Amino acid sequence: MLRIAIQTKGRLNEDSLSLLSDAGIKIDENKRKFLSIASNFPIEVLYLRDDDIPQTVAGGVADIGIVGLNEVRERGFDVNVLQKLGFGKCRLSLALPKDDNYTGLDFLEGKCIATSYPKILRDYMDSKHINCSIAQIAGSVEIAPAAGLADAIFDIVSSGGTLVSNGLAEVEKVFFSEAVLIGNPDMDEEKKAIVDELIFRFESVIDSRGKKYILMNIPTEAIGEAVKILPAMRSPTIMPLAQEGWCSLHSVVREDVIWDKIKALKAIGAEGILVLSLEKMIM
Numbered sequence: 001m002l003r004i005a006i007q008t009k010g011r012l013n014e015d016s017l018s019l020l021s022d023a024g025i026k027i028d029e030n031k032r033k034f035l036s037i038a039s040n041f042p043i044e045v046l047y048l049r050d051d052d053i054p055q056t057v058a059g060g061v062a063d064i065g066i067v068g069l070n071e072v073r074e075r076g077f078d079v080n081v082l083q084k085l086g087f088g089k090c091r092l093s094l095a096l097p098k099d100d101n102y103t104g105l106d107f108l109e110g111k112c113i114a115t116s117y118p119k120i121l122r123d124y125m126d127s128k129h130i131n132c133s134i135a136q137i138a139g140s141v142e143i144a145p146a147a148g149l150a151d152a153i154f155d156i157v158s159s160g161g162t163l164v165s166n167g168l169a170e171v172e173k174v175f176f177s178e179a180v181l182i183g184n185p186d187m188d189e190e191k192k193a194i195v196d197e198l199i200f201r202f203e204s205v206i207d208s209r210g211k212k213y214i215l216m217n218i219p220t221e222a223i224g225e226a227v228k229i230l231p232a233m234r235s236p237t238i239m240p241l242a243q244e245g246w247c248s249l250h251s252v253v254r255e256d257v258i259w260d261k262i263k264a265l266k267a268i269g270a271e272g273i274l275v276l277s278l279e280k281m282i283m
């Protein structure tokens with residue numbers, strides 16, 4: 001039995017649960033306590049505050065965990081980053097009251113910066129040879145300048161909405177983060193095998209996200225052009241139609257470019273284009 005730690009609530013909770021569910025792992029949410037066992041996979045889920053996940057995995061209380069790379073770096077515990085999970089993307093940035101006339105990092109020399117990430121901030125400022133004092137605050141860092149607690153902040157920025165509504169401007173993007181799967185460095189072979197299966201499933205779920213399955217009829221003579229428009233896993237699947245001179249072509253396309261691709265395919269004679277959702281993709 002493997003134990004995975006995920007966030008109880010907060011920005012990574014829902015996406016972590018969706019990833020497990022899309023990977024075919026059934027966890028009874030209704031009966032959810034602080035520990036719940038999956039009914040069809042040898043795993044149990046431990047719900048924790050994100051800040052506590054790296055330590056819990058490093059100490060072996062959980063074998064693996066899903067947490068932001070920012071927390072992993074800040075806490076500095078000995079864990080392996082096993083996989084990037086593609087969600088929870090954010091950055092740690094320096095921000096100042098928007099009317100300050102920021103001229104570059106020298107502007108922060110001798111200033112006080114409020115943050116919940118003192119280690120990452122200190123490492124960064126040291127690397128840039130800037131002396132500053134750091135006020136460590138657990139939450140609501142964004143109010144520190146207006147409250148007179150600090151000159152600047154160093155905090156998570158995702159949409160940027162929090163900064164705007166607090167009259168702050170992002171001046172330096174320091175550290176880019178996303179959710180990652182972390183693991184205890186000393187798991188036994190049995191646990192490692194379960195982790196490998198999990199990583200394989202996550203990979204196929206992550207690969208299929210943001211992608212669509214597309215199929216169409218196309219004149220045989222246009223296939224060369226179509227293959228250029230649709231680079232696929234290997235190459236598109238092409239099957240002859242009963243009607244002479246026509247083929248059916250199948251491929252996988254990124255959702256963000258699908259309308260451009262459709263336009264280009266129509267221009268070379270594609271007809272009967274179908275776009276289907278893609279559930280899993282095994283490379």
Ligand code: PRP
Pocket residue numbers: 010011139140141142155156157158159160161162163
């Ligand atoms: C972070 C951060 C900001 C907000 C930024 O807090 O401290 O408050 O998100 O996001 P935005 O750019 O989309 O507005 P979070 O919700 O992660 O809670 P936490 O600080 O308690 O971890």
Ligand code: ZN
Pocket residue numbers: 050051
């Ligand atoms: Zn937190």
